[in-house]
Amino acid sequence: MMFVARRENGGKVHLLENRDEKELLAMRKKERFFCPVCGREVQLKLGKQKRWHFAHKKVNQCLVSSEPESAYHMRGKEQLYKWLRSQGFHVKIEHYLPGIRQRPDLFIEMKERQIAIEYQCASLSTEQLLKRTSSYWKAGIQIIWILGRNQMKKHSAYWISLSSFHFLCIQSYPQPFLLFFCPNTKSFMKCELLTPFSTNVYFSHITHFSVRTVTFEELFCQAVITKERLEREWQKKKIYFRTNVLPIWNYSHKSLLHLLYQYHLSPSCFPSEIGVPLPSAFAFQTHPFIWQALLCIDFIGKFKTGEYFSLHAVFSYVNKRRNIQRRTLPYFSQNVWRLAILEYITFLCKAGMIEMVNVHKYRKIRQFMILKTEGEIQEYDAICLSHALSLFETKYNMREGKADIIREYMEGIT
Numbered sequence: 001m002m003f004v005a006r007r008e009n010g011g012k013v014h015l016l017e018n019r020d021e022k023e024l025l026a027m028r029k030k031e032r033f034f035c036p037v038c039g040r041e042v043q044l045k046l047g048k049q050k051r052w053h054f055a056h057k058k059v060n061q062c063l064v065s066s067e068p069e070s071a072y073h074m075r076g077k078e079q080l081y082k083w084l085r086s087q088g089f090h091v092k093i094e095h096y097l098p099g100i101r102q103r104p105d106l107f108i109e110m111k112e113r114q115i116a117i118e119y120q121c122a123s124l125s126t127e128q129l130l131k132r133t134s135s136y137w138k139a140g141i142q143i144i145w146i147l148g149r150n151q152m153k154k155h156s157a158y159w160i161s162l163s164s165f166h167f168l169c170i171q172s173y174p175q176p177f178l179l180f181f182c183p184n185t186k187s188f189m190k191c192e193l194l195t196p197f198s199t200n201v202y203f204s205h206i207t208h209f210s211v212r213t214v215t216f217e218e219l220f221c222q223a224v225i226t227k228e229r230l231e232r233e234w235q236k237k238k239i240y241f242r243t244n245v246l247p248i249w250n251y252s253h254k255s256l257l258h259l260l261y262q263y264h265l266s267p268s269c270f271p272s273e274i275g276v277p278l279p280s281a282f283a284f285q286t287h288p289f290i291w292q293a294l295l296c297i298d299f300i301g302k303f304k305t306g307e308y309f310s311l312h313a314v315f316s317y318v319n320k321r322r323n324i325q326r327r328t329l330p331y332f333s334q335n336v337w338r339l340a341i342l343e344y345i346t347f348l349c350k351a352g353m354i355e356m357v358n359v360h361k362y363r364k365i366r367q368f369m370i371l372k373t374e375g376e377i378q379e380y381d382a383i384c385l386s387h388a389l390s391l392f393e394t395k396y397n398m399r400e401g402k403a404d405i406i407r408e409y410m411e412g413i414t
Contacts, residue, residue: 001069002094004235005033005042005076013044015052016078016093017331024052037103059323073121075103075183076148083211084108084184088124100135104143112143119181120169129221133330145169149189158233161203164328164409167282167356172331174222176282186211191394192224195277197237199287203230203277220359225396227389234277238381241275241289242268255323256290259297262338264364269295271368272380274350276388279395280340285325285334292344293319296368300354303389305362311360314341343391350387370396 003015008031013024028044030260033054035042042054051074069077077093084091084106096114104116116136125353129145136143146167152240153161162178170176178191193205209218245267246257269353271309273296275289284291300316303309315338318324326337345362348354370375 001053001055001073002035002042002246002374003051003053003074004036004094005044006036006127008032008034013054014093015054016081021046023107031375036094051075069154071118072148072150072183076181077119078118078148079183079186079211080181081106084216087215089216097139097141100139100413102132102135104136106247113160115145116141116205117145118143119148121150123151123163123165124168126164126168130328130330132152133168133376134206144171144179145187147178147180149180149184151179152191155201158205158229159197159202159237160202160206161200162202163200164285167329168329170329170331172329172369176332177228179199183209183303188214190219190223192223192229193396194282195230195234195279196243196284197234197280198279198289199285203231203233222396226373227392230277231385231389234385235382238275242270242377245270256293259293263297263301265297265370269371269377271321271370272277272370272384273348273353276344276384277391277392278340278347278388280343281337283327283329283337283340285327286323291318291321291324294324295341295344296348296353300348300364301368305366308357308361311342311345311362320344347384347388347391350390351384 005013006325009029010336011295013027013033015024022042024046028046033042033044034040035054035056035392038055042056044052044054046052051071053074064332072219081091081093090109092107094103094105096103097107102116105119106117108115108117118132133145145168147166151166155161166178170178175192176194178194181187182189188209188211190207191204191207192207193203195203197203207223260270267269270289270293274293276292278288281288295314295317299314300309318337318341329336345354349356349362353366353368354364359361369380
C-alpha cells in the first residue's frame with residue numbers, strides 16, 4: 001500500500017495532499033495509475049475502513065521488497081509526515097532511492113544532510129534490518145528507526161521486554177535510546193537508560209511526547225534523568241530475584257548454580273558484587289548476573305589477594321567463554337562490549353575488591369563478600385548499587401542537559 005502513484009501524463013497523485021473524493025473518483029474512472037518504482041499498474045482504493053491508498057493489482061509485484069502495511073502503519077506514517085511538514089521540513093513520503101533500491105517511509109533533506117525514517121510496525125529479521133540500515137549508510141544517508149507502539153512489550157511502568165530486533169534499532173547518541181510512535185494516541189515514547197536485569201527484561205525510563213507539541217529537534221535532545229527511580233526499581237527487583245533465584249537459575253542456568261556450589265555459596269546469598277546495573281551492559285545478550293558472576297567468581301576469584309592481572313587478560317577470558325554472548329548493535333562500536341567489561345571492573349574498584357595499578361593493570365584487594373543474614377545482604381546490595389549508579393551519573397552527567405543532537409552533531413544519530 002502507498003500514498004503516492006504516477007499518472008498516465010507523468011504527474012503524481014499524492015493522497016495526503018489531495019483529499020477531494022469527487023475529483024479522485026473522476027480520475028479513477030478516466031485514467032490508470034502506476035507505481036513510481038516498478039511502473040506496474042496500481043489501483044486507487046477509496047474505502048471507508050482504511051486510509052485511501054494505492055495498491056498493486058498483484059501482491060509482491062514491486063521491485064522494492066517490503067512487508068504488507070497495516071492500517072495502523074499507514075495512519076502512523078501519515079501522522080509523522082504531517083508532523084514533519086508542519087515544522088517546515090522538506091519531507092517526501094515513500095521516496096524511492098534507485099541507487100540502493102530502498103523506499104523509506106519518509107525522507108528528509110536538511111542542511112546538506114539526508115535522513116531516512118523507517119516506521120516499523122512489524123518485526124524484521126536481523127539480516128533484513130542490517131541490510132537496509134547498511135545500504136542507507138553506504139549511500140551517505142542517516143537512518144532513524146521509529147518502532148510502532150505495538151512493538152513495545154511493557155511489564156510495568158519501568159520494565160519492558162526487548163528482543164534482538166529492538167537492539168538493531170537502538171540509537172547510540174546522546175545516550176542509548178529506542179523510539180516508538182503510537183498513531184492512536186498521537187504520541188512518541190522515548191525509552192532511555194536501557195539497563196538489563198535479565199536476558200530480555202530491561203529497566204527503561206520512558207518519556208512521552210505529544211506529536212502536537214514536540215519538535216523533531218526536541219525529540220533528539222537528551223532529557224535530564226535522575227538515578228533515583230532506577231535505584232528503587234533495581235532494589236525491589238534484586239530482592240525478589242534473591243528469593244526466587246533457585247527455580248529461575250535451575251531452569252536455564254544450571255552451570256551458574258554449579259559455580260556457586262563450587263565456592264560453597266547459597267544461590268540466594270550470591271555476592272552483592274554480582275547483578276549490578278551498568279551503562280553499557282546491554283552490549284551482552286547473556287544474562288548480566290551470569291557474566292558478572294563468571295568475572296567476579298571464576299576469573300578474579302581464582303587470584304590470591306595481592307596478585308595482579310591485566311585488562312587484556314579480562315578481555316581474553318570473556319572472548320574465550322562461549323556462554324558469554326554479545327549483541328548485534330549496528331549503531332555502536334564493535335568494541336562496546338569491552339566498555340561494559342571496563343565499567344564492571346571500575347565498579348569492583350569502587351567496591352574495594354580490586355584496585356587499579358595503571359591503565360591496564362589491576363591488583364586484587366580482597367575476595368568477594370560472603371554474607372549470611374538477609375539484613376547484611378540487603379545492606380551490602382544497597383552499597384554496591386550506589387557504586388554502580390555512580391557510573392551512570394559520570395557517563396550521562398545526569399545533573400545537566402545535553403546539546404541538541406540534530407542541530408550540533410553532524411554524525412548525530414548514526
